[in-house]
Amino acid sequence: MAVSPFASRSPSVTVSSPNAALRLRAAAAQNASGPLATAKSVHHTDRELTEQLNDDVRRKYVKDKRLGEGTYAIVYLGYLRDKPSSYVAIKKIKVNAEYKDGLTMDAIREVKYLQELSHPNVIALHDVFSSKDQNLNLMLIKEADIHYGVAEVKAWMGMLARGVWFCHENFVLHRDIKPNNLLIASDGEVKLADFGLARSFADPYLNMTHQVITRWYRPPELLYGARQYSGAVDVWSMGMVFAELLLRIPFLAGNTDVDQVTKICEALGTPTEENWPGVSELPNYLPPDTHHPLQGRDFFLRMFPTAGPVGCDLLMSMCTLDPRKRTTAVQALRHSWWTVEPRPTRNEDLPQKPGTKKMGEDLGRRGERSMTGCLKMQRDNWTLVL
Amino acid sequence: MIEDDVYRTSSQYRLWSYTNASLQSLRATTNDVASQRVRAAIQRVGEAHLSATPSTSGTPQPGSDGETRKPDDKKIECLTPEEELVLVTYYCEKTLELGDEYKPPLPTMVRATAIQYLRRFYLTNSPMTYHPKDIMACALFLATKTDNYYMSLRQFAAGVPGGPSEEKVIAPEFLIMQGLRFTFDVRHPFRGLEGGVMELSAIAQGEGQAAPHMPSETPQELQRALLAIAPHPTPSSSIADRIGRAHGATRELLKSAAQMTDVYFLYTPSQIWMAAFLLADRPLAEFYLDTKLGGPLTQTTESNQNNLQNPLYELRTKLLQVISDCAALLHAYTSLSSDPDQMKSLKRIAKKLYHCQNPEKVNLKRDLAQPPASATDSAAASETESERLAKKRKLEEQKRSTNDMFGPELVADRTKH
DSSP: OOOOHHHHOOHHHHHHSHHHHHHHHHHHHHHHTSOSTTGGGGTTSSSOHHHHHHHHHHHTEEEEEEEEEOSSEEEEEEEETTEEEEEEEEEEEOOOTTOOSSSOHHHHHHHHHHHHOOOTTBOOOOOEEEOTTOOEEEOOOBOOOOOOOHHHHHHHHHHHHHHHHHHHHTTEEOOOOSGGGEEEOTTSOEEEOOOTTOEEOOOTTOOOOSOOSOGGGOOHHHHTTOSSOOTHHHHHHHHHHHHHHHHSSOSSOOSSHHHHHHHHHHHHOOOOTTTSTTGGGSTTOOOOSSOOOOOOHHHHHHHOGGGHHHHHHHHHHHTOSSTTTSOOHHHHHTOGGGTSSSOOOOGGGSOOSOOOOOOOOOOOOTTOOSSSOOOSGGGSSBOOOO | OOHHHHHHTSHHHHHHOOOHHHHHHHHHHHHHHHHHHHHHHHHHHHHHHHHOOGGGTTSOOOOSOGGGSOTTOOOOOOOOHHHHHHHHHHHHHHHHHHGGGSSSOOOHHHHHHHHHHHHHHHHHSOTTTSOHHHHHHHHHHHHHHHTTOOOOHHHHHHHSTTOOOHHHHHTTHHHHHHHTTTOOOOOOSHHHHHHHHHHHHHHHTTOOOOOTTOTTOOHHHHHHHHHTSOOOSSOOSSHHHHHHHHHHHHHHHHHTHHHHSSHHHHSOHHHHHHHHHHHHOHHHHHHHHHHHHOOTTOOOOGGGTTOOSOTTHHHHHHHHHHHHHHHHHHHTOOOSTTOHHHHHHHHHHHHHHHHHSOGGGSOHHHHHHSOOSSSOHHHHHTHHHHHHHHHHHHHHHHHSOSSOSSSSOSSOGGGGO
């Protein structure tokens, strides 16, 4: 990976032309909050207007140490040049040599949707700029680790549900919800991150790809190849995250797509025309060899005793096989579990520096694009401030 | 959160919404900056031309066609902001046509997104700096990516008339994204139209729902009111037929006039579709507004017996004014390609552009490889390399063919007549 200009730039360089830097910064600050009506102030330099804006954004940040690397990006710790105590994460998108068609879809999706979504439980994209080798740099904050009970689970799940609800309310499907993509900010807030697979809801009758969502969190309709689906796919993933937080290990960890279907059937019941009308018409539907009955409340109570009956009810509604009967994000938010005892832990009391249990195992499965596999939320060492 | 608040968080509102005055002033500034830079660049090229000596061995010698770039050519006639806009509009029309070159044709949404990309790009970039013919194909390709209409670059490039190389098509992608300030989402009026038509159809079938401000409306009252609206000049066999026709006419306006004018910069998506709907079938559009906001002077209802005025009267009046303004803008649009007078003026502008095209920005790939001019270590380190490249570029520029006014036609003329 090419070294970004940050690495080589010494502070003295910036100081050498303080006037220019200040002028540009002022211009961009105005522009950041509104349309480009203030362009006049910058017109006599030797750069195109858009190039100047880009330079200026880039100059706002100082890149520090490298935090992690994935197949599609490298993440660095960074801070504001003007305010070194304000940490950000800088996500530098790699130029994929294999992909000759310009910027990759991952990067386009991530930038497109994060530019539009502004919510406490969705990672914030502060800026986007290019370095001279035309790599994109997205901005990320510092984080922490954990040790928890059901009140903490309730707090985290509440934040996750609000983030997912907000996406759906804005007609965006995330399509890759999993613990790895849930970052915890230093104030305890959960941030939904990695929008590399996100897209807007399709218009009716238009197809979408079913090759989305990391396998363990992928709902049965996608495993069966459905091309038309809804926010219910994200709700299933949310249910899997919920189960994993309660169990402290992944709930349904299939080795292959077929194995994943088997595990779902064994755990929750076999999809049939009775419990899921239309399921047998899905493209990749395979008639099952054995029939497991639908699991009822007793199973959930045995499996997830800490959640209590009300919590189990919510979990069950998220893990409903038929996506039409599955709960929606907004319904989940109206569930009574949030208001029964125990109350969710307040953000400031959420565990901050937990002993991270590193699994160290690379989840290098197809479609897995994040950092070396951390199966717990607190795993990653940084938070996108994108 | 109400829908308006949601819209205000969009990048379209935050970065790409203007008043008429701020839009004019931004275009004037962009034109001004570009003009200065073009004059300076042409002068530099002229000087380089004069001083071209054997010391540049290894680079091609300038061609013999230097007559258009005399070094003493100090008063270069640059394009005006109005002329730039005509040119951009023409290429927006071309973008719409380019979408027809594919089988199946590209979705309207993808083309509309590409057109808005072009319009946004040229708010801060001048056609004198980057010729729209180089930008439009790439903008359309970028739109296929951002609007989930997957297609390989190879496949896409093959559909572009003139068969540009894949590299040539993709070269300005980064430049465009930068000009778009890395915002790719465009809020179109098409979906709102579909929703409105669905509501009207439901009312026609006696299944209409009361609007939030008019909770006492019944489906029957709504249906009766709809059937009682003033007739459209073109008679229709049924109300469903009339709604269908207004739907089609509105879609057509949204696909053409809404894309080729400044309405996206000046109005919200719902204002735009309502304006187009107003042009398509005024009584129907006003009826629709009335279902939401009440008539201009509503009859007394149970709830406001003491007040003859519609409580939403002011809002309705204001809204209707905004929509009418937007409709006037849409109505004033006529396609450039189908108007001989406008085409004549376009040819003049194109000729003028040939003489004021920034010679340093012709080879896009190269240009982007140039390090930032402002203070960075790396930039300073590679200064000599960039100078060398710049010199080479200038020389190559002078060899550029002189007789094409527009470059090869991107879309065959047959589609225009």
